[in-house]
Amino acid sequence: ESVQAVVSTQSTGTLFSQTSKLLKAEGEKPNAVESAVSQALLDLEANSDLANALRGLYFVGAEEVVIRDDKVAVGIHIPFPQQKVYQKIQPKLVRELEKKLSGKHVIFLAKRRILSKPTRHSRNLSKQKRPRSRTLTAVHDSILDDLVFPAEICGKRKRVKLDGSQLLKVHLEKSAQINTETKVDTFMAVYKKLTGKDVVFEYVEN
Numbered sequence: 001e002s003v004q005a006v007v008s009t010q011s012t013g014t015l016f017s018q019t020s021k022l023l024k025a026e027g028e029k030p031n032a033v034e035s036a037v038s039q040a041l042l043d044l045e046a047n048s049d050l051a052n053a054l055r056g057l058y059f060v061g062a063e064e065v066v067i068r069d070d071k072v073a074v075g076i077h078i079p080f081p082q083q084k085v086y087q088k089i090q091p092k093l094v095r096e097l098e099k100k101l102s103g104k105h106v107i108f109l110a111k112r113r114i115l116s117k118p119t120r121h122s123r124n125l126s127k128q129k130r131p132r133s134r135t136l137t138a139v140h141d142s143i144l145d146d147l148v149f150p151a152e153i154c155g156k157r158k159r160v161k162l163d164g165s166q167l168l169k170v171h172l173e174k175s176a177q178i179n180t181e182t183k184v185d186t187f188m189a190v191y192k193k194l195t196g197k198d199v200v201f202e203y204v205e206n
Helices: 032-047 080-100 120-125 136-148 174-195
Strands: 004-008 015-019 022-025 061-068 071-079 105-111 153-160 166-173 198-204
Touching: 022 032, 022 061, 032 061, 032 071, 032 080, 061 174, 071 080, 071 174, 080 105, 105 136, 105 174, 136 153, 136 166, 136 174, 166 174, 174 198
Parallel strands: 071 105, 166 198
Antiparallel strands: 004 015, 015 022, 061 071, 153 166
């Protein structure tokens, strides 16, 4: 049975309705993907050796991304403050969730907020400088890091196509190929959906 509770966040004063492992704004109903992810996490918390690690963890949204006609991935958005805890169990958690979600690739993405570039007017109203981590570029870079985790990015290169559009080439260490090669299409499709930008991944010798 799902447990319902109302949680108030001190920073915003916003009330959230928590249903099982999903935290959404009060009144928002979970979509079918979020319900499936929530149930899968509950099952793992009740009946697996991940039980202790999953206690207290939750997610804030989930969506399907079509990779191609016969392939769909699930992007799971998690609170940024919980990302390091998730990453300790992420490889095993991903494997277990993929079994429960009919073999769909699972990607964990920390929820980040982009702050728009300050205008002259907004700069006068707020004395606070925009943190670099909240810029569009920094958030897009962080999405790439999330996608390939636990592999690490060792280089990036931008190429301008003949039509003026840009293609980002991301270099991963050759040692990561065995664990990531089957998911490269998923990384590309999820990044495109979230940012609108094209990316390709290449493996390089360290």
